[in-house]
Amino acid sequence: MSAPGDVPEEILLRLRAICRALPEAYEEPAWIGVRWRIRQRTVAHVYLRDAEDDCVMTFRAPGEEIVALVQSxxxxxxxxxxxxxVGMIFTDDVDWIEVAELLTESYRLMAPKRLAALVDGPPLLSD
Known part of the structure; x- marks a missing residue:
């Protein structure tokens, strides 16, 4: 199993920047890797898959978006x-703007309506 410290630091730093902008979202160690939650609901979970040594993130998406992402x-x-x-394998050419959009949508799906309404769009990211 991977530990929270096994996830590459550059990935954790970028995910933290995105998730800190989401109202009341918090980070915690998960059984493997790290996850971000709103209340007791997981918005995103990042970890290393043992067999492939891939860095993977799971998050929530509406059904029609899942189909589009998988077919992309x-x-x-x-x-x-x-x-x-949905699962996503981090590659060298990851689109961090898309990741921010996906995590913002995941948050909107998992957060209470009052908190979800506070989020207009993904945070602005700098490279």
């Missing part, structure tokens, strides 16, 4: 557990 031919897949869970 990029590094997305439908997780075989949970409702509306």
């Amino acid at each position: 031919g990029q590094s997305f897949y439908r997780a075989d557990w949970g409702d509306n869970v």
